[in-house]
Amino acid sequence: QKEVEQNSGPLSVPEGAIASLNCTYSDRVSQSFFWYRQYSGKSPELIMSIYSNGDKEDGRFTAQLNKASQYVSLLIRDSQPSDSATYLCAVNDDYKLSFGAGTTVTVRA
């Protein structure tokens, strides 16, 4: 499987702040990138997908992709306590996904 690296955290941010999550990947030919949110004891939930360089915004979430640097990030604006979870970065390896270990985010009220 392709290597996908994430800071394990935990990342602690105050409510209302921006949480910034980073991910790097090893294979330059990767085409598709995904962010999943996983609450404790639950399965991963897809929150963002990005395929082209640049930014993609969806509500309070913004994904950023830089294929030249092999880097993808996720910004969570106006962080809420309900955003406290582990965020998994995934990169396509043909049709299957390779996952990072995840970054645990805690939003403190």
Next chain:
Amino acid sequence: GAGVSQSPSNKVTEKGKDVELRCDPISGHTALYWYRQSLGQGLEFLIYFQGNSAPDKSGLPSDRFSAERTGGSVSTLTIQRTQQEDSAVYLCASSLEGTVNNEQFFGPGTRLTVL
């Protein structure tokens, strides 16, 4: 619409027993994937189905693991002679097609504990 469903949600078995895990994908999704999530191991790919065929079984950890899919829908993952290291959460995902851009949606998982 209904998401991916998996059963059972929890399974406790004794070492050496066989277990079957079931996955029912999102209606109309032709691609189905099995992953495993262990503590300290992250999410690892097991097997991929396109329709009823499994073009990639490369992630199955040993020949004790097998899977099938019938009618292009429900899939069963079977683990024979379970070992303690098989304890994990087994996750099933489906996507509209098995292409590189297709978003994969996960079921709730089956937590397998081998005593």
